[in-house]
Amino acid sequence: MKTSIVGLGQTEFSKNSGRSELRLATEAILAAMADAGLEVNDIDGLVRYTWDNTTEAAIVNALGLPSLKYYGETEFGGVNCCGAVAQASAAIEAGLASCIVFYRTLNARSGVRYGRGERILSEEDGRLINRQPEPPGDIYSAPFGLLVPGQHHALYAQSYKGQYGLSDDQFTDMLGSVAVTQRAYANNNPNALLRDKPLSMDDYRAGRVITEPLRIYDYCLETDGAMAMVIVSRERARSMGVKAVDVLSAGQYIYPGSVPMFLYAPVTHTLAPPEAGEDLFGKAGLKPSDIDVAGIYDATSMMVPLALEDFGFIGRGEAHQFLTSGGNGPTGALPVNTHGGLLSEGYFHGLNTIAEMVRQLRGESPNQVDAETAFITLRGASSMILGRA
Amino acid sequence: MTVIRPGDEYLAQPFWTHLANGTLHLSTCEDCNKAHHPPSPICPHCRSFNIGWKPASGKATLNTYAVARHAVHPLLADQVPYTITLVDLEEGVRLVSGIPNGMEVDLEIGMPLECKVVKIDDQLSLPYFLPAGAADQDQ
Numbered sequence: 001m002k003t004s005i006v007g008l009g010q011t012e013f014s015k016n017s018g019r020s021e022l023r024l025a026t027e028a029i030l031a032a033m034a035d036a037g038l039e040v041n042d043i044d045g046l047v048r049y050t051w052d053n054t055t056e057a058a059i060v061n062a063l064g065l066p067s068l069k070y071y072g073e074t075e076f077g078g079v080n081c082c083g084a085v086a087q088a089s090a091a092i093e094a095g096l097a098s099c100i101v102f103y104r105t106l107n108a109r110s111g112v113r114y115g116r117g118e119r120i121l122s123e124e125d126g127r128l129i130n131r132q133p134e135p136p137g138d139i140y141s142a143p144f145g146l147l148v149p150g151q152h153h154a155l156y157a158q159s160y161k162g163q164y165g166l167s168d169d170q171f172t173d174m175l176g177s178v179a180v181t182q183r184a185y186a187n188n189n190p191n192a193l194l195r196d197k198p199l200s201m202d203d204y205r206a207g208r209v210i211t212e213p214l215r216i217y218d219y220c221l222e223t224d225g226a227m228a229m230v231i232v233s234r235e236r237a238r239s240m241g242v243k244a245v246d247v248l249s250a251g252q253y254i255y256p257g258s259v260p261m262f263l264y265a266p267v268t269h270t271l272a273p274p275e276a277g278e279d280l281f282g283k284a285g286l287k288p289s290d291i292d293v294a295g296i297y298d299a300t301s302m303m304v305p306l307a308l309e310d311f312g313f314i315g316r317g318e319a320h321q322f323l324t325s326g327g328n329g330p331t332g333a334l335p336v337n338t339h340g341g342l343l344s345e346g347y348f349h350g351l352n353t354i355a356e357m358v359r360q361l362r363g364e365s366p367n368q369v370d371a372e373t374a375f376i377t378l379r380g381a382s383s384m385i386l387g388r389a
Numbered sequence: 390m391t392v393i394r395p396g397d398e399y400l401a402q403p404f405w406t407h408l409a410n411g412t413l414h415l416s417t418c419e420d421c422n423k424a425h426h427p428p429s430p431i432c433p434h435c436r437s438f439n440i441g442w443k444p445a446s447g448k449a450t451l452n453t454y455a456v457a458r459h460a461v462h463p464l465l466a467d468q469v470p471y472t473i474t475l476v477d478l479e480e481g482v483r484l485v486s487g488i489p490n491g492m493e494v495d496l497e498i499g500m501p502l503e504c505k506v507v508k509i510d511d512q513l514s515l516p517y518f519l520p521a522g523a524a525d526q527d528q
């Protein structure tokens with residue numbers, strides 16, 4: 001890719017924004033353009049998730065943008081967070097647009113909640129009816145009570161635990177190391193929803209079990225707010241005098257049974273085949289040991305050990321050792337989710353994961369590490385490598 | 390107890406009507422004879438449109454499981470905890486299944502399971518998979 005991320009914008013994260021999703025989106029977009037030092041009228045492209053309720057037309061009309069030459073949409077929500085950046089980059093390289101904003105706006109706590117069954121069930125004559133064609137919570141899953149993403153993650157978690165024969169205590173220590181480490185990052189992050197709530201290993205162990213083997217602290221937060229980021233060509237970024245971050249490689253990767261929920265994937269204790277990483281790192285001309293910091297999409301804590309192994313940062317079955325010895329911490333071999341992650345900063349369908357890696361490479365993270373390269377993935381379904389400009 | 394039902398338009402489809410008649414059938418290619426799930430108009434193995442329905446042997450192994458302790462809908466409050474499973478059928482397909490509410494079984498990944506079709510009402514029956522032996526017991 002020959003593009004750069006040149007601006008970040010966001011609203012506050014909250015449990016009740018008190019504003020419409022359109023209002024939140026426009027606030028975030030204005031902030032991102034100001035951060036990039038560009039005029040709002042410079043926007044000539046937009047990318048978004050199909051799951052976003054706020055369309056490109058709504059943005060164009062609300063902001064009075066003079067023209068939009070490209071808009072791209074991508075399915076499955078945060079599954080394709082890095083793919084949206086790849087799409088914007090490809091559009092810029094193809095000359096379809098020159099300044100593309102990737103936005104996400106959602107009242108996911110005060111509005112429709114992804115963690116609740118109501119989203120996919122209707123009550124008719126006292127009966128619960130499901131008409132969902134695809135997971136999560138589709139007609140083949142829902143009758144057995146498999147309804148929401150967090151329950152799917154418990155299935156991968158149990159599969160991993162069984163594959164490597166981890167005891168209950170070992171498994172608890174492994175995931176607890178993710179949750180506790182990320183909470184400590186969040187406690188130092190003024191944007192984080194849980195900045196004022198410390199979490200000890202004892203607190204973690206005492207956490208309520210939601211879907212065994214996952215506890216409440218293994219789950220991400222439902223959040224209200226909006227985020228936006230600005231993508232331009234690398235050449236243009238160099239002339240702008242802002243702190244740009246280069247997209248070194250970005251792409252999507254799905255295979256039969258994988259997306260949306262990996263229910264039918266041949267193997268369930270690993271989610272991304274080796275080719276996904278080889279392709280991504282090959283295009284960036286880097287290898288896993290070259291990466292300084294990682295943003296791993298953590299709808300649950302289980303996504304962290306899986307991604308570390310799937311992309312070769314550690315060997316198969318080594319996640320317990322790596323995480324319980326602080327490998328993901330500020331002085332570890334690979335600091336992970338230094339904003340606190342979706343577990344402790346907020347759930348923005350991966351845009352906040354990308355944003356934190358951009359901040360790390362700009363030297364603006366609340367938990368700054370020495371970083372020239374950053375890796376981001378959602379279960380291998382979309383992934384990206386960023387580099388300091 | 391509230392059972393989550395696919396809409397009637399789905400229950401009219403062969404996967405569900407076969408179950409309502411008491412057997413698990415799989416969407417199966419008439420040309421290469423391989424099954425697939427969920428049902429599809431085209432065979433993912435040989436891309437034939439010649440798709441039919443064949444009874445499953447009912448033999449499977451446990452791929453993984455999870456125990457839901459938190460009810461994600463108010464009408465499910467009286468059902469938790471309940472066990473969700475992913476099972477790998479002898480025919481090479483994966484199904485989402487579970488353990489019927491109130492049944493105590495010890496699960497271990499990789500263990501053999503057998504299908505037990507449980508009737509909910511005239512329209513809806515569900516394919517549960519239980520450890521060999523447990524499938525024969527009354528609930």
Ligand SMILES: [Zn+2]
Nearest residue numbers: 418421432435
């Ligand atoms: Zn076939």
